[in-house]
Structures are given as structure tokens and as C-alpha cells.
Amino acid sequence: MPGSRKTLMSTNTRLSLAAPAKINLFLHVTGRRDDGYHFLESLVVFTETGDRLIVEAREDLTLSITGPFAQNLTAARADNVVLQAAEALQYKASTTLGAHITLEKNLPVSSGIGGGSADAAAALRMLSVLWHVDLHECCLKDIGIAIGADVPVCLNARSAIMSGVGDMLRDVDPPPHCGVVLVNGAEGVATPAVFKARKAPFSDIGNWRTPANFGAFINALKSSKNDLSDPARGVSPVIGDVLAALSVTEGCALVRLSGSGGTCFGLYADTNAADKAAAAIKALHPEWWCLSTVFRDGPLAVTTV
Numbered sequence: 001m002p003g004s005r006k007t008l009m010s011t012n013t014r015l016s017l018a019a020p021a022k023i024n025l026f027l028h029v030t031g032r033r034d035d036g037y038h039f040l041e042s043l044v045v046f047t048e049t050g051d052r053l054i055v056e057a058r059e060d061l062t063l064s065i066t067g068p069f070a071q072n073l074t075a076a077r078a079d080n081v082v083l084q085a086a087e088a089l090q091y092k093a094s095t096t097l098g099a100h101i102t103l104e105k106n107l108p109v110s111s112g113i114g115g116g117s118a119d120a121a122a123a124l125r126m127l128s129v130l131w132h133v134d135l136h137e138c139c140l141k142d143i144g145i146a147i148g149a150d151v152p153v154c155l156n157a158r159s160a161i162m163s164g165v166g167d168m169l170r171d172v173d174p175p176p177h178c179g180v181v182l183v184n185g186a187e188g189v190a191t192p193a194v195f196k197a198r199k200a201p202f203s204d205i206g207n208w209r210t211p212a213n214f215g216a217f218i219n220a221l222k223s224s225k226n227d228l229s230d231p232a233r234g235v236s237p238v239i240g241d242v243l244a245a246l247s248v249t250e251g252c253a254l255v256r257l258s259g260s261g262g263t264c265f266g267l268y269a270d271t272n273a274a275d276k277a278a279a280a281i282k283a284l285h286p287e288w289w290c291l292s293t294v295f296r297d298g299p300l301a302v303t304t305v
Contacts, residue, residue, distance in 0.1 A: 013057055015130055016305045019122040020050035020296055021107055021182065022114030022154060024259045025175070026224035028203035033165070038195060041205050042162045043224070044153050045175055049182065049293040051115055052104040053082070053122045054305060055130050060098045061086055067105035072188075081147050085120040086127055088143045093133040108289050110188035112232075112259030117150035122300075124155065129302050141167070150259075157300045161208055173210040174297040176217050179274025181266040182258075183246060183281060184289040185238035189261040197231035214269055218253045221267075225256075232261035239264065245285065249277035263289075 024042045031039040051067070063075045063083050077083040082103055090096070101123060107115035124140050127133070137155075144151030149166030161170040206224065211217045233239045239262050246255040246266040251273035255266045268274040271294060278292040 013130065014054055014305045015056070015126045015302050016052065016054045017122045017126050017302050018050055018052055018300055019115070019118035019154070020046040020048065020157065020300070021293075022046055022118060022150060022259075023180070023182075023265055023295075024112070024226065025221055025256070027226045027228060027259065028205070028224065029198065029200075029227040030163075030205055031202050037165045039164060040149075040162065040166070041203070043159075043172070043208055044162050045159045046157055046296045047180060047182070047293045048296055049106070049291060051106050051119050051122075053119060053126060054102040054104075055099045055123070055126045057130060058098045058100045061090070061101075062098075063101045063103065065103045065105055067103070069105040069108055070103075072109040073103075073105060081116045081120040081151075082123045084147055085123045085143065085151075088147065089124055089127050089131075089133065092139060092143055093131065093135065095131055095133065097131045099127060099130055108184045108186070108188070108263065110190065111184050111263040112189065112257065112261045113182070113263045114150045114154055114259070117144075117148045118154040120144065120147050120151050121154035121157070124151075125300070126302055157296075159210070159295075163205070172208060173212070175210060175295050176212055176214045177294065178214050178217075179268035179271040179277075180293050180295060181246065181249070181252075181268065181274050181278045181281070182263055182289075182291055182293060183242050183265070184263040185236070185242045185285075186287055186289060187236050187238050187262055189232060189236045189239075191260040193235050194228050194232045194260040197234050198228060200227060200230070203227055214253075218267065221254055221256075226258075228260045229257045232257055236262050238262065242288065245281055246277070249280055252277060
């Protein structure tokens with residue numbers, strides 16, 4: 001692999017990259033393979049909120065976890081997708097170079113907003129720079145899909161229609177500027193349990209085009225849904241409470257579950273309305289994770305810190 005055996009950039013180099021939250025604005029289950037994996041069609045976008053990773057050159061490969069949700073994760077390789085991604089990249093690039101990775105965990109765990117997948121994707125991006133690994137995008141995507149279905153779209157980190165088993169991506173225009181409120185009822189939701197609970201027929205594949213106007217955008221989304229919403233509420237009843245709380249906030253144009261749960265989102269015409277809605281929910285439910293944010297519309301960039 002070109003560049004895969006070069007020396008470290010510098011023993012003092014520290015690189016940083018955001019790992020933004022992934023939102024499934026809709027999610028349709030369109031079929032199932034013989035091995036049990038499901039085919040999906042999902043409109044995936046990213047927010048300005050997320051985790052953050054920092055990597056620095058080391059002889060060994062190590063991980064430390066900070067942030068408000070650090071206590072919910074372990075740094076053991078068997079349980080942490082960041083280390084799994086790093087080791088998979090080492091193997092693919094035929095390198096023995098190491099790094100210390102710091103994961104600032106700002107997103108709830110097992111929450112349907114791609115935290116782990118985004119973290120793994122960020123690790124692949126930054127370590128490729130730190131180790132001077134020059135792999136084609138297809139190779140990084142192959143590493144990612146072996147770790148998790150959402151890793152390829154998080155590597156892409158742009159608004160996209162994700163289909164197949166997460167391996168097929170079609171870039172689409174980003175959503176119009178609006179306010180977004182994310183709410184999680186403080187209960188992790190296991191994706192396999194949600195798929196197991198799903199009994200509905202498969203959905204048809206659509207042909208999404210992103211409207212530029214907020215009102216048209218909301219109307220277009222209303223013709224879709226999240227096929228995992230009902231089974232997720234069966235697995236985690238607090239999701240129903242979260243959806244109900246969002247739906248009664250002033251100015252909420254659309255409320256929906258992201259992924260397999262348990263984070264839900266509300267969309268608002270502007271950030272002022274979203275800020276007010278988030279404040280109202282926090283006042284009523286201080287035990288929930290809740291924040292106001294916006295969608296990203298630019299590429300991610302590795303920076304030196």
C-alpha cells in the first residue's frame with residue numbers, strides 16, 4: 001500500500017476530527033437477505049452536535065474515553081468499535097504504527113444517532129492521516145461495513161440516501177436550514193431486539209429529492225416514515241413519551257424516531273423555535289438528554305491541535 005510504511009508524522013502531532021450525530025429522517029425496511037440482514041432505504045443527514053476524537057502518535061494502540069457519556073463505554077477492544085476500526089486499518093495497511101486515541105463521548109450510547117459508527121469512521125479518517133495510509137475510499141468503506149452498517153455513511157458524512165445493508169450511498173442535497181431538537185429518554189435500545197419485534201410488511205423503495213423550501217421539505221418527509229418506530233416503542237416504551245413531548249412543543253413541524261431508537265427528533269422552521277422547545281422539554285424532563293442543534297452542510301476536516 002503506497003505510504004503505509006512511512007514513519008509517523010511527528011511524535012508531537014495531535015489530530016482532531018468531529019464525529020457528528022447521524023439522523024435518519026426516514027427509514028424504510030425494504031427486504032431481508034437469506035442471512036437475516038435487512039435491506040434499508042434511509043435519508044441520512046448529520047448535525048453540528050456529536051462526539052470528537054483526538055489521535056496522537058504512540059508506539060502502541062490505546063484508547064481513553066472522556067465526556068458526559070464516558071461511563072457508558074469500555075475501552076476494551078472486544079466492546080469498542082473505535083479500537084476495532086483502528087486495528088482493522090492497521091491490518092489493511094500492513095502497518096505496525098500505533099496511536100493514542102481520545103474519544104470525547106458527548107452522545108448517548110445505543111441511541112440511534114450513529115455515535116459508535118461516527119466514532120469508528122472518524123478513527124479511520126484520522127489514523128489514515130497520522131499513519132500516512134493512502135487507501136482508496138472503497139477500501140475504507142469495506143473496513144467500515146465490516147464494523148457496522150452505518151460506518152460507510154458516517155465516512156461519507158454528507159446527506160445521502162443509504163440503501164442495501166448500508167453499503168450503497170447516493171448523495172443528495174442537504175436539508176434547508178432549520179432548527180433541530182434531539183431528545184433521548186435515557187434508555188439504550190438494542191437494534192437486534194427492534195428488528196426482531198418488527199412484524200409489518202416491507203416498504204417500497206422511493207426516489208427522494210430534497211426540496212429547498214422548509215415547508216416543502218416537511219411535506220415530502222410526511223410521505224415517508226420510520227418503519228422501526230412501532231417496534232422500537234414496544235422495546236422501549238419511553239420512546240412514546242419522548243415523541244409525545246416533542247409533538248406538543250410550539251412550532252414543531254415534524255417529530256420522528258431516528259434509526260432504531262431511542263433518540264427522537266423534532267424539526268422547526270428556525271433555531272429560535274428549536275431552542276425554546278428544547279428548554280421546555282428540559283424543564284419538564286430533566287432526566288432526559290435534550291439539546292437544540294442544526295444540520296451540517298459542509299465537509300468534515302481533520303485539524304491539528
